[in-house]
Amino acid sequence: MLLAAFVLASACVVITLSPWKTGFADQDRRHAGDIALYAAIVEGIHAGEPFYAVSEREMTERGYPTRSVFNWRAPVPLWLFGHLPQPDWAKFGFGLLALAAFGFAFECMAREGGLSPAIFGGVLLLGSLMLGFLGEIYVMSVVWCGVLIAISLCLYGLGRNRAAALAGLAALFTRELAAPYCVLSVIWALRSPRANRRELLVWMWGAVVYAEYYGGHVWQVLAHRDLAAMSHPEGWAQFLGLPFVLSLLQVHAFLLLLPQWITAILFAASLVCCATWNSAWGQRVVLTICLYTITFGCVGQDFNQYWGAVLVPAWTLAAGRIPSTFYRLFQTAEFSGGWLPKVFKAHGGHALKG
Secondary structure, eight states: OHHHHHHHHHHHHHHHTSTTOOOOTTSOOOSOOHHHHHHHHHHHHHTTOOHHHHHHHHHHHTTOOOSSGGGSOOSTTHHHHHTSSSGGGHHHHHHHHHHHHHHHHHHHHHHHHOHHHHHHHHHHHHHHHGGGGSTTGGGOHHHHHHHHHHHHHHHHHTTOHHHHHHHHHHHHHHOGGGHHHHHHHHHHHHTSTTTTHHHHHHHHHHHHHHHHHHHHHHHHHHHHSOTTSOOOSSOSBOOOHHHHHHHHHTOSTTGGGSOHHHHHHHHHHHHHHHHTOOSHHHHHHHHHHHHHHHHHHHBOOGGGGGGHHHHHHHHHHHHTTHHHHHHHHHHHOOOOSSHHHHHHHHTTTOTTOO
């Protein structure tokens, strides 16, 4: 296991030091991007403009492709921000969600592995939650989506399945990128349909309401878009693979300040944690991480690095187990070759003293 971890970490580090590296979230950008776009839409709504009218104007003026429905954000949460007395009051709501996510996560991680994973995982989780308080990043729906998915996962860990389903649905209404997680949760609940009947009812009614909501969104987009408008020259399925996934995991307040190869090492180490995490909640978290890793490895373009805000909060739940997992692995490893392990075994582990 340790050898496999070393090989995987080395491969990931090589990627981050090679021309295959992707990502720009840690770079100084001199031009307005998605944050400025969504902030302008919120300001327009706050000034009394209809959501889809201001979205069309701002996207067109800033040169965004508007032909595809997937380039248009659904109304939640931008519409809600625009109807607050002051749009940046939304940071208070995000703060409450962040506090809930941290509290639930700390309890779940402490139950699963003790204080060490809870502390280390809590620090990592804080790095992902802090993004929502920086500047106007709170207008990015993916930040809210990722926190809600993390809350949902933790509520499952605490046995509050119906509340977890509601949090998952809230993530879906916030951004459609939560759909893979919701599908996974429904499939998980269907493993024991009688025991999870009430949870499945929540998912069923939520799916009905969401279908109506997103159908209305598509209808409005079709009414406002210009058929002659430009679209992305390339499709969404780019199969950017591991380099893109590593760039997604760097969407973290702490990791953005560090070289990407450190993120690569943490990712490789977290995969070892995933492979050795066998509890029911652990399997749910691991499947969520694997699902998004595979999905984003196939779908997304390099400028979609901010999608990492969806994955990173859930990933920190597994990454928090890195110190304790590797401590146990080193404790139980039996080295059969190499001079250093033999010397240590022969001298009770004190061969280099004196």
